[in-house]
Amino acid sequence: GAVVSQHPSWVICKSGTSVKIECRSLDFQATTMFWYRQFPKQSLMLMATSNEGSKATYEQGVEKDKFLINHASLTLSTLTVTSAHPEDSSFYICSARSSGPYEQYFGPGTRLTVT
Amino acid sequence: QKEVEQDPGPLSVPEGAIVSLNCTYSNSAFQYFMWYRQYSRKGPELLMYTYSSGNKEDGRFTAQVDKSSKYISLFIRDSQPSDSATYLCAMRTAAGNKLTFGGGTRVLVKP
Numbered sequence: 001g002a003v004v005s006q007h008p009s010w011v012i013c014k015s016g017t018s019v020k021i022e023c024r025s026l027d028f029q030a031t032t033m034f035w036y037r038q039f040p041k042q043s044l045m046l047m048a049t050s051n052e053g054s055k056a057t058y059e060q061g062v063e064k065d066k067f068l069i070n071h072a073s074l075t076l077s078t079l080t081v082t083s084a085h086p087e088d089s090s091f092y093i094c095s096a097r098s099s100g101p102y103e104q105y106f107g108p109g110t111r112l113t114v115t
Numbered sequence: 116q117k118e119v120e121q122d123p124g125p126l127s128v129p130e131g132a133i134v135s136l137n138c139t140y141s142n143s144a145f146q147y148f149m150w151y152r153q154y155s156r157k158g159p160e161l162l163m164y165t166y167s168s169g170n171k172e173d174g175r176f177t178a179q180v181d182k183s184s185k186y187i188s189l190f191i192r193d194s195q196p197s198d199s200a201t202y203l204c205a206m207r208t209a210a211g212n213k214l215t216f217g218g219g220t221r222v223l224v225k226p
Contacts, residue, residue, distance in 0.1 A: 006158075032212060043203065043218045044159070093158045104214060106151070106158035 002028045004096050006107035013084055013114055021079045021110045023094030029074035030096035034104070035067070038091045050077055084114040118142055121204055121217030130226050134191040138204035138217045141185065145206040145215070148180050150189045153201045153219070162202075163189065194224045 003026040013019050023033060032051050036044040048064075050056035050071035058064045066088075068080040077096075081088055093109040121138045128134055136150075147166055151159035163178040165171045165187075171178045179188040187206075191198055204217040 004158075034213070043216045046213060049212060091156070095158075103161070103164070104149070105161060109156070109158045111156065 002026075002096075002098060002103065002105045004030075004094065004105045004107040006094055006110050008110060009108060010111045011113070013112070015085055015114055016083055018080055018082045019084055019112060021081075021092055021094070021112075023077045023079070023096070023107055025075045025096040025098075025105075028096075028098045030077075031074070031099055032097045033071055033077040034095040034097070035069060035077075035079050036093045036095065038093060038109075040091075044093065047079075081112065084112070086114045088112065089114045116141065117218075119204065119206065119215050119217040122220055123218055125221040125223050127223045127225060128194055130194060130196060130224055132194050132224075134189075134194045134198065134222055134224070136189040136191075136202050136204075136220050136222070138187050138206075139185055140187075140206060140215075142206075142208070142215070143182070143185065144208040144211075146209040147207045148178070148187050149205045149207075149214070150176075150178055151203040151205060152198075153203060155200075159203055191222075196224050196226050198222060199224050 005024045007022045035047045047062045048056040048058045056069035071077045094107045097104040119140045149164045150162045153159040168180050168182045175192045177190040201219040201221045203219045205214040
C-alpha cells in the first residue's frame, strides 16, 4: 500500500508554545489530506480536511485559529498547534487520499504532550 | 444513535481461531466500506475495502457487505497473536469526502 509519513513521531512542548507536525505522502500524490485526533481507547475524530492549494475545511468545534493547516503541495500538509495547552495533548494522525475512490492511507501518528 | 456502530470488545480468541468482526450503519448512502487495523500508538493500516455489496477475500481476510441489512463483516482466518489489535470499520458515500468510523473492536489472539 501507499506510504504516509509523519514527523515528529513524538513531541513534548511547554504550554503557550507552538508545535508543527508534518505529513507527507511518500509514493503518491494526495489530492486530499485529513487530520485526525485520537484520545486513548477512542476512535479517530476528524479535525479538518484540506485540498492542495486550498484553505482547510474544519469540523464543527475545531478552532481554526488554534489548529493551522497548510496543504502546500500534493505530498505535504502541516498542522500547527498554536499556543498549546495541556488539553491539546493527544495523538494526532494525518491521512492522505489518492485519486482512487476509497484509498485513504494513514500516517503513523504524532504524540503531542504539552506540559 | 451513532451513524456506525461497532462492538468495542475486547474479543479474545485462541490462536488459529476465526475472528469475526462486524459493524452496522444507518446511512443507506454509504457505498465504500473499509476495514483498518490499528496497533497501539500507531496509525491505522488499511486492510480491506469493498464497494457496495458483496464479498472480497485477501489472504486470511474476508470482507462482506450486506447493504440490505446495513451490515458489514470482517473475518480473519487462522488468527495469529500478531493479529491482536484494534479493528476499525469505516465507510463513505459516493460523493462524500470524509470517512465515518466505527468505534473500533479490540481483538486479542492468545497463543
